[in-house]
Amino acid sequence: MATDSWALAVDEQEAAAESLGSLQIKENEEKVKTEANGKAKVFHPVSQSDQGHFVCCYLEDRAAQSLLNKLIRSNLVNTTNQVEVLQRDPNSPLYSVKSFEELRLKPQLLQGVYAMGFNRPSKIQENALPMMLAEPPQNLIAQSQSGTGKTAAFVLAMLSRVDPANKWPQCLCVSPTYELALQTGKVIEQMGKFYPEVKLEYAIRGNKLERGMKIQEQIVIGTPGTVLDWCLKLKFIDPKKIKVFVLDEADVMIATQGHQDQSIRIQRMLPKDCQMLLFSATFEDSVWKFAQRIVPDPNVIKLKREEETLDTIKQYYVLCNNKEEKFLALCNIYGAITIAQAMIFCHTRKTAGWLAGELSSEGHQVALLSGEMMVEQRAAVIERFREGKEKVLVTTNVCARGIDVEQVSVVINFDLPVDKDGNPDNETYLHRIGRTGRFGKRGLAINMVDSKQSMNILNRIQEHFKWVKVPPHQCGTMVRSYRKHLVAVITAKSGTT
Numbered sequence: 192m193a194t195d196s197w198a199l200a201v202d203e204q205e206a207a208a209e210s211l212g213s214l215q216i217k218e219n220e221e222k223v224k225t226e227a228n229g230k231a232k233v234f235h236p237v238s239q240s241d242q243g244h245f246v247c248c249y250l251e252d253r254a255a256q257s258l259l260n261k262l263i264r265s266n267l268v269n270t271t272n273q274v275e276v277l278q279r280d281p282n283s284p285l286y287s288v289k290s291f292e293e294l295r296l297k298p299q300l301l302q303g304v305y306a307m308g309f310n311r312p313s314k315i316q317e318n319a320l321p322m323m324l325a326e327p328p329q330n331l332i333a334q335s336q337s338g339t340g341k342t343a344a345f346v347l348a349m350l351s352r353v354d355p356a357n358k359w360p361q362c363l364c365v366s367p368t369y370e371l372a373l374q375t376g377k378v379i380e381q382m383g384k385f386y387p388e389v390k391l392e393y394a395i396r397g398n399k400l401e402r403g404m405k406i407q408e409q410i411v412i413g414t415p416g417t418v419l420d421w422c423l424k425l426k427f428i429d430p431k432k433i434k435v436f437v438l439d440e441a442d443v444m445i446a447t448q449g450h451q452d453q454s455i456r457i458q459r460m461l462p463k464d465c466q467m468l469l470f471s472a473t474f475e476d477s478v479w480k481f482a483q484r485i486v487p488d489p490n491v492i493k494l495k496r497e498e499e500t501l502d503t504i505k506q507y508y509v510l511c512n513n514k515e516e517k518f519l520a521l522c523n524i525y526g527a528i529t530i531a532q533a534m535i536f537c538h539t540r541k542t543a544g545w546l547a548g549e550l551s552s553e554g555h556q557v558a559l560l561s562g563e564m565m566v567e568q569r570a571a572v573i574e575r576f577r578e579g580k581e582k583v584l585v586t587t588n589v590c591a592r593g594i595d596v597e598q599v600s601v602v603i604n605f606d607l608p609v610d611k612d613g614n615p616d617n618e619t620y621l622h623r624i625g626r627t628g629r630f631g632k633r634g635l636a637i638n639m640v641d642s643k644q645s646m647n648i649l650n651r652i653q654e655h656f657k658w659v660k661v662p663p664h665q666c667g668t669m670v671r672s673y674r675k676h677l678v679a680v681i682t683a684k685s686g687t688t
């Protein structure tokens with residue numbers, strides 16, 4: 192396919208974008224005429240019902256597209272002290288009053304934290320750590336936005352609680368997937384680098400230990416099935432000696448039937464006074480209630496619905512008619528902006544496979560990750576992506592949660608997330624877009640809308656999170672001033688042959 196009309200030099204794009212007046216942003220209007228680069232253009236708006244209360248920008252020529260490119264680019268540029276600025280803003284989830292020293296961490300752990308390049312704790316770290324380290328130990332159910340440092344928070348709690356003189360597992364951390372368990376394990380290794388007496392074991396598929404042995408490592412991280420086997424069948428771990436039990440991505444561990452059974456069976460084997468720590472970026476109401484029932488007398492850190500999304504992630508949607516147009520729109524986006532790394536989410540393995548093939552034939556370095564792959568293969572794909580060997584990761588929901596790759600600047604919902612009944616999956620939406628905009632970085636989330644039904648899903652997601660309605664005449668300035676939750680339309684038809 193040709194994207195030559197997108198291959199404008201940056202200067203040319205900027206110059207065209209300066210013709211601000213030529214861009215028309217209208218709502219509920221049947222036809223918008225505009226003049227750009229001296230050419231008259233007719234724009235065909237989507238139907239009024241499609242628009243809902245999103246702001247629509249009709250961008251069907253170079254000048255208009257260039258403006259959009261500029262706006263998008265300006266969203267992706269990070270000022271050098273962005274994180275520091277956010278950490279001083281009381282409204283930011285990265286804000287903290289205290290320093291790591293004031294959190295009274297062991298000197299070895301402080302060294303580890305600083306070696307990882309952390310300067311100050313985030314809000315969740317500042318609030319949760321004193322609760323997790325208090326005596327006597329207290330249970331905690333904690334919610335904080337994606338990429339705000341929950342993992343680091345519970346890892347520091349585990350490393351602080353273990354007694355390195357005791358050579359048996361004392362902290363057990365359960366993650367929903369193999370690759371997340373590996374990722375969290377890496378954080379434990381990095382943070383514990385100056386505390387070598389504390390050792391870690393992975394309870395994940397493929398890690399075969401000799402029958403009859405007892406684990407000596409103080410921290411065990413794993414997936415629920417293997418952890419259960421190691422406690423119950425293989426008796427590698429004595430669950431009665433566990434002091435801290437962490438459920439990462441706790442809502443999915445509770446909401447998914449298989450995970451719930453296994454997690455509850457593990458929990459029942461633990462001593463009554465074992466400290467329970469539950470973390471996630473999202474907790475659907477029913478799951479939250481259930482969590483409070485299974486965790487005795489918990490401290491609670493909960494976000495308001497409107498706080499769940501990050502200001503630093505800008506959201507757009509693209510109107511298309513079918514799968515092929517969605518692909519075209521994707522190519523246009525690639526032709527228009529420089530994307531460090533992107534994650535593209537599809538509903539089925541079949542679509543993911545098709546899309547990865549199409550993108551590869553367009554010359555993109557693409558990795559494909561889906562549920563039917565062996566877990567070791569999946570972990571290898573993520574590792575290559577993390578190392579930047581591939582720039583695009585096409586995946587299904589299997590990768591929606593937790594994966595932390597700093598360079599991901601764009602998340603694309605090729606298909607919007609829906610549950611098995613076809614209703615919007617609000618939680619998965621947040622987790623997916625949270626793969627970008629990690630710890631103060633700016634990110635873009637672009638949703639492909641290809642039917643009335645998918646528009647309806649997007650509208651319901653917007654309503655669920657109480658996102659702000661953007662007055663159309665303010666659209667351009669809103670993008671510039673980074674107002675919250677802007678959702679604009681880029682039409683799919685631009686730049687096609």
Ligand SMILES: Nc1ncnc2c1ncn2[C@@H]1O[C@H](COP(=O)(O)OP(=O)(O)OP(=O)(O)O)[C@@H](O)[C@H]1O
Binds near residue numbers: 311335341
């Ligand atoms: N205090 C800090 N200062 C600087 N960077 C930090 C700090 N805490 C965590 N980070 C970094 O921020 C990124 C996101 O952190 P982390 O993965 O812990 O977030 P999370 O809240 O667990 O995300 P998710 O909800 O997606 O699981 C990581 O790369 C981590 O190294």
